[in-house]
Amino acid sequence: MRDEKTEILFEQCLTLLRLGRSVAECIKIYPQAKKIADELAIISRLSSLPKRTSALDSQVVWKKIARKISLSASAANGRQIFGHAQIPILQFAFPKGLFGLVTIVTLAGLLNSTAVAAQNSLPGQTLYPVKRTVERIELTLAVDEVKKTEVKIKHAEKRLTEAQGIVEQLPPEKEEQVIGKTIGELKNTTEEVAKRVASRSTDNKELLEKVVKLTDKQEAVLTDLGNQVSDDAKQAVTEALDTALETKSAAVKSLAELADGTKNGEAASDGQTPDATANGTSTSPILEPQTADPQTTPTSTTNRLKKLGDPNATSTEIITPLFPQATQTTTLDIIELK
Amino acid sequence: MSETSHYSPNKKEKDIGALTTAAAAGDQRAFELLYKEFFPKVSRFVTWRVNDRETAEDLVAEVFLKGWESLQESNEISSFASWIFTIARNRVIDYYRTKKTFADLYELENSIEYEDNVINSIDLDIASKQFLNALEILSGDQQEVLRLKFFDDLENEEIAAIMDKTPGTVRVIQHRAIVALKKHLNENQLFKK
Numbered sequence: 001m002r003d004e005k006t007e008i009l010f011e012q013c014l015t016l017l018r019l020g021r022s023v024a025e026c027i028k029i030y031p032q033a034k035k036i037a038d039e040l041a042i043i044s045r046l047s048s049l050p051k052r053t054s055a056l057d058s059q060v061v062w063k064k065i066a067r068k069i070s071l072s073a074s075a076a077n078g079r080q081i082f083g084h085a086q087i088p089i090l091q092f093a094f095p096k097g098l099f100g101l102v103t104i105v106t107l108a109g110l111l112n113s114t115a116v117a118a119q120n121s122l123p124g125q126t127l128y129p130v131k132r133t134v135e136r137i138e139l140t141l142a143v144d145e146v147k148k149t150e151v152k153i154k155h156a157e158k159r160l161t162e163a164q165g166i167v168e169q170l171p172p173e174k175e176e177q178v179i180g181k182t183i184g185e186l187k188n189t190t191e192e193v194a195k196r197v198a199s200r201s202t203d204n205k206e207l208l209e210k211v212v213k214l215t216d217k218q219e220a221v222l223t224d225l226g227n228q229v230s231d232d233a234k235q236a237v238t239e240a241l242d243t244a245l246e247t248k249s250a251a252v253k254s255l256a257e258l259a260d261g262t263k264n265g266e267a268a269s270d271g272q273t274p275d276a277t278a279n280g281t282s283t284s285p286i287l288e289p290q291t292a293d294p295q296t297t298p299t300s301t302t303n304r305l306k307k308l309g310d311p312n313a314t315s316t317e318i319i320t321p322l323f324p325q326a327t328q329t330t331t332l333d334i335i336e337l338k
Numbered sequence: 339m340s341e342t343s344h345y346s347p348n349k350k351e352k353d354i355g356a357l358t359t360a361a362a363a364g365d366q367r368a369f370e371l372l373y374k375e376f377f378p379k380v381s382r383f384v385t386w387r388v389n390d391r392e393t394a395e396d397l398v399a400e401v402f403l404k405g406w407e408s409l410q411e412s413n414e415i416s417s418f419a420s421w422i423f424t425i426a427r428n429r430v431i432d433y434y435r436t437k438k439t440f441a442d443l444y445e446l447e448n449s450i451e452y453e454d455n456v457i458n459s460i461d462l463d464i465a466s467k468q469f470l471n472a473l474e475i476l477s478g479d480q481q482e483v484l485r486l487k488f489f490d491d492l493e494n495e496e497i498a499a500i501m502d503k504t505p506g507t508v509r510v511i512q513h514r515a516i517v518a519l520k521k522h523l524n525e526n527q528l529f530k531k
Contacts, residue, residue, distance in 0.1 A: 039516050045469055046488040054381040056395055062373060064399040069366060069406055
């Protein structure tokens with residue numbers, strides 16, 4: 001065997017040769033490799049031979065995997081709850097009178113497990129109607145308009161996740177059947193959210209921020225989906241994207257007005273009179289209301305960034321990090337930062 | 339590389355390590371990125387050992403699904419590359435066992451007749467054909483290491499998982515194969531630098 005130093009040298013040259021570099025180039029980079037030139041020539045020859053290829057379609061195989069992962073996650077959720085529900089089946093441990101109660105608890109557990117398992121279902125799947133029923137109940141149980149709007153925002157997020165799931169997990173023929181309808185429902189839910197927010201005179205900062213986060217995510221996901229779906233579904237995606245952008249624009253504007261109001265209030269309480277207020281314009285470069293010139297009216301994060309003097313930044317770069325859970329830079333963060 | 343002490347993990351290996359940790363915590367997106375990284379190699383490995391395309395698709399899907407399940411159940415997966423190829427190897431062997439043909443990967447490897455496929459179907463020059471034929475003089479292990487390394491484009495760690503050996507042993511086999519090949523080519527005056 002070679003010594004460790006030669007071994008490292010050999011591995012380094014091997015890497016270069018496998019990348020298509022020549023033996024001469026390797027020796028030029030690592031002059032000590034001259035002593036193993038013959039071996040490198042053989043490696044070079046082996047590297048230049050045709051590689052085996054695979055004709056399998058990565059997307060097709062991934063759909064099979066993703067569907068099963070999703071199902072096993074649903075089953076795991078179900079098992080977790082069903083497991084608890086099963087414990088009272090040890091009926092002999094209970095007095096007779098308690099057995100009825102135990103049965104009710106068990107049935108409730110079973111229903112609950114079905115409802116939980118349904119949460120990961122997709123349109124067209126058996127448990128999907130259960131998921132929608134749970135959503136309707138959720139909306140009915142919301143006590144006031146703010147809660148109802150929050151529930152609607154949550155539902156819009158679910159439709160978005162479903163649209164992603166349909167494209168990634170369902171077979172193409174099934175995808176064709178349900179993607180257009182799901183995107184349409186996403187659009188309708190987003191419109192409902194927009195109406196609810198508008199009707200509340202946009203005085204709830206927290207709610208507006210949720211709308212901006214929702215539409216930021218919609219913009220990223222729908223832009224991505226637009227490149228993956230069939231031509232038939234593309235129209236629905238475009239319409240949903242327009243709705244998301246309009247809703248976001250309105251929410252950002254309301255937030256800006258809210259921020260202006262707070263700022264002006266703070267300034268006034270300090271005994272200062274903001275010039276902008278006197279001039280009838282906003283003091284905040286990022287949060288200024290966009291009503292005058294349509295050329296300068298920001299309708300997307302990109303435009304807003306351009307207004308901030310960062311013409312190279314794009315909305316996509318900001319809202320679609322490699323690990324979304326690790327980096328959560330959104331329009332809201334940008335507003336906060338500026 | 340994790341296979342020897344004198345290599346420190348590169349950025350790609352660190353990324354794969356981070357993705358493995360995230361996937362083990364249930365992050366499906368992280369697992370999808372791992373899938374995208376390893377699909378070309380795993381699918382190539384399986385496709386060339388199973389003639390039927392649909393069967394190969396199912397087997398590759400099963401390999402990654404098993405990988406996902408293992409990640410959820412075990413916290414001891416130090417190398418995803420090694421793990422996924424161990425699963426792939428076992429799955430291919432199981433497939434042939436259920437078909438009651440042969441279950442030895444070495445026999446399987448030799449039954450594929452890579453040379454026939456490539457030499458006859460691709461317009462290789464004479465020197466390349468002679469070179470490929472020269473591989474026949476090597477031992478079974480040596481041939482398998484070179485095939486996995488240069489025809490399947492796998493790393494030592496992945497080859498080690500497939501052959502159920504250590505990466506160090508794979509390196510030794512590779513070294514001996516190249517020395518033997520050099521000797522044979524020199525003796526038969528086939529060696530051209």
